[in-house]
Amino acid sequence: MNIQKNRxxxxxxxxxxxxxxxxLPKMASNxxxxxxxxxxxxxxxxxxxxxxxxxxxxxxxxxxxKELLRVLKPTGTFILNIKERVVNGERHTYVLQLIxxxxxxxxxxxxxxxxxxxxxxxxxxxxxxxxxxxxxxQFNKTKKFHMYQDAVMVPIGDWAQDRLKNLSQTDKRRDxxxxxxxxxxxxSHWLNRxxxxxxxxxxxxxxxxxxxxxxxxxEKLPEWFIRLFTKEGDLVLDPFMGSGTTLVVAQKLRRNSVxxxxxxxxCEIVKNKVSPLVMDxxxxx
Amino acid sequence: MNIQKNRxxxxxxxxxxxxxxxxLPKMASNxxxxxxxxxxxxxxxxxxxxxxxxxxxxxxxxxxxKELLRVLKPTGTFILNIKERVVNGERHTYVLQLIxxxxxxxxxxxxxxxxxxxxxxxxxxxxxxxxxxxxxxQFNKTKKFHMYQDAVMVPIGDWAQDRLKNLSQTDKRRDxxxxxxxxxxxxSHWLNRxxxxxxxxxxxxxxxxxxxxxxxxxEKLPEWFIRLFTKEGDLVLDPFMGSGTTLVVAQKLRRNSVxxxxxxxxCEIVKNKVSPLVMDxxxxx
DNA sequence: GTTCCGCATGAATCGATAG
DNA sequence: ACTATCGATTCATGCGGAA
Numbered sequence: 302m303n304i305q306k307n308r309x310x311x312x313x314x315x316x317x318x319x320x321x322x323x324x325l326p327k328m329a330s331n332x333x334x335x336x337x338x339x340x341x342x343x344x345x346x347x348x349x350x351x352x353x354x355x356x357x358x359x360x361x362x363x364x365x366x367k368e369l370l371r372v373l374k375p376t377g378t379f380i381l382n383i384k385e386r387v388v389n390g391e392r393h394t395y396v397l398q399l400i401x402x403x404x405x406x407x408x409x410x411x412x413x414x415x416x417x418x419x420x421x422x423x424x425x426x427x428x429x430x431x432x433x434x435x436x437x438x439q440f441n442k443t444k445k446f447h448m449y450q451d452a453v454m455v456p457i458g459d460w461a462q463d464r465l466k467n468l469s470q471t472d473k474r475r476d477x478x479x480x481x482x483x484x485x486x487x488x489s490h491w492l493n494r495x496x497x498x499x500x501x502x503x504x505x506x507x508x509x510x511x512x513x514x515x516x517x518x519x520e521k522l523p524e525w526f527i528r529l530f531t532k533e534g535d536l537v538l539d540p541f542m543g544s545g546t547t548l549v550v551a552q553k554l555r556r557n558s559v560x561x562x563x564x565x566x567x568c569e570i571v572k573n574k575v576s577p578l579v580m581d582x583x584x585x586x
Numbered sequence: 587m588n589i590q591k592n593r594x595x596x597x598x599x600x601x602x603x604x605x606x607x608x609x610l611p612k613m614a615s616n617x618x619x620x621x622x623x624x625x626x627x628x629x630x631x632x633x634x635x636x637x638x639x640x641x642x643x644x645x646x647x648x649x650x651x652k653e654l655l656r657v658l659k660p661t662g663t664f665i666l667n668i669k670e671r672v673v674n675g676e677r678h679t680y681v682l683q684l685i686x687x688x689x690x691x692x693x694x695x696x697x698x699x700x701x702x703x704x705x706x707x708x709x710x711x712x713x714x715x716x717x718x719x720x721x722x723x724q725f726n727k728t729k730k731f732h733m734y735q736d737a738v739m740v741p742i743g744d745w746a747q748d749r750l751k752n753l754s755q756t757d758k759r760r761d762x763x764x765x766x767x768x769x770x771x772x773x774s775h776w777l778n779r780x781x782x783x784x785x786x787x788x789x790x791x792x793x794x795x796x797x798x799x800x801x802x803x804x805e806k807l808p809e810w811f812i813r814l815f816t817k818e819g820d821l822v823l824d825p826f827m828g829s830g831t832t833l834v835v836a837q838k839l840r841r842n843s844v845x846x847x848x849x850x851x852x853c854e855i856v857k858n859k860v861s862p863l864v865m866d867x868x869x870x871x
Numbered sequence: 872g873t874t875c876c877g878c879a880t881g882a883a884t885c886g887a888t889a890g
Numbered sequence: 891a892c893t894a895t896c897g898a899t900t901c902a903t904g905c906g907g908a909a
Contacts, residue, residue, distance in 0.1 A: 390729045391694050397682040409676050415700055415719050417787050425783060428733050433785030434700050444675045448713050460902055497901065498710060500718030502702050630882050672884065707883045708900030716901075717883065791903060792881065 830856030
């Protein structure tokens with residue numbers, strides 16, 4: 302990390318009050334490094350956006366994703382948090398159809414992360430268990446997107462604590478057999494390792510205590526993706542800002558951010574939570 | 587459990603060697619209580635199944651699902667274990683398309699369980715993390731399917747002891763406020779339970795130590811679904827039997843089973859693992 | 872009999888090289 | 891240009907033998 306650079310970095314958090322379908326067209330093309338959002342699920346928070354039937358959800362959402370594709374940098378990433386509702390005893394298919402239609406728009410469907418909600422809400426139904434997971438769909442504009450994997454490494458599994466200290470002989474021999482001349486370049490890498498790259502399943506407890514907004518994700522979730530797909534000074538966009546978790550986290554991590562929200566009361570709340578302009582004190586000094 | 591009934595119950599495990607596309611039409615309609623299978627994934631298991639091109643996968647599989655719909659009882663369930671592979675940097679869409687096409691055949695897409703594989707395949711890539719989950723798609727013929735939830739209840743400590751007990755005061759208060767008639771009461775009921783219903787995320791490690799065959803799913807996985815969707819004496823079908831985990835577990839749980847497998851060597855292995863007819867000794871006495 | 876340690880090996884994916 | 895094969899990368903688990 303370049304300290305000199307940080308001293309002169311100003312971090313902006315911009316709250317735009319309005320419908321993202323109207324506001325996104327005003328944004329510059331190829332300007333956003335990461336879009337992360339949790340849009341109103343069909344028939345839930347949809348009422349604030351006009352109450353769209355699940356069968357109309359894809360049709361309603363596609364104009365927005367088209368604009369998102371335009372504003373995203375070629376190296377950027379779009380993380381979409383979504384889950385299909387149960388309609389008439391079945392999982393609705395709007396998420397599946399949305400993925401297919403977004404690919405027609407030009408999006409690449411790179412990956413699907415699973416958010417495992419560890420403390421999902423209690424409940425019981427005769428033909429269904431509690432829903433403890435949501436989709437985190439990763440879309441990209443090109444295959445050459447930025448990914449900073451080291452920023453989200455996790456402590457290695459428990460198994461290692463007793464066992465890694467004596468490194469597996471297998472790994473040594475595997476390496477030696479493959480490149481006869483090679484010595485253990487990789488082995489030393491292993492020996493010093495205390496952290497591992499995470500898999501595509503995220504275990505995060507939901508935050509139930511937020512009274513301001515019904516559909517928030519926990520701070521850890523945007524934090525993980527912001528660390529993974531952006532660096533300091535980059536620009537993060539949340540077109541369905543809600544209670545503003547994305548902006549708060551982005552500011553904490555020194556990323557610029559733009560949040561768009563249709564409900565004025567949420568806009569006011571978020572404006573009070575974030576400082577529109579954060580300037581490093583050292584810059585003045 | 588009715589002991590008298592068990593004394594006179596004969597349990598059959600039937601191994602059919604052949605292509606399920608040829609063998610399924612010979613089976614009676616509305617005869618199976620649970621279908622659980624892990625079909626060959628696209629372009630995987632090339633040596634054993636010849637590999638199916640991802641772009642042809644849906645077309646290849648649909649005739650089979652049509653027959654499965656026919657043989658399933660109206661009260662039965664179909665559990666499909668599948669995962670899309672990465673093609674050209676993107677997740678392929680054949681699973682999404684398969685779900686949409688199966689619904690056109692008449693299937694109801696009731697639920698999607700997540701199998702979280704704790705010991706997923708290692709590896710590192712610049713733009714992707716390790717894949718640690720697979721889909722377990724639940725399809726039904728009607729909304730009135732059998733589900734024996736009590737059979738898969740887990741000790742509460744196993745999954746949520748601390749989380750549920752520490753359920754935030756906010757939630758308890760919120761619930762009481764929402765409907766005075768005792769939703770909060772249900773929570774206290776929950777807290778006092780020793781067992782709880784599981785959610786729709788299953789945590790199971792893959793079994794990697796089996797030498798006879800390439801590992802399929804661990805025994806715990808079919809066991810969980812067999813307990814959940816069948817009772818003793820019911821009929822379980824696995825049209826892509828492979829190494830026969832489903833049949834072995836079904837027999838252990840005293841369910842009748844039919845397994846179809848195209849490779850003779852697997853058929854022989856499974857025939858040696860299961861007894862074609864198990865009769866309770868007490869019946870003779 | 873426990874506990875500990877060595878070991879093999881998985882429904883993987885990417886990039887480079889070869890036909 | 892497009893497909894087929896191969897090497898490199900890497901984490902968690904259960905088994906079996908040893909202390």
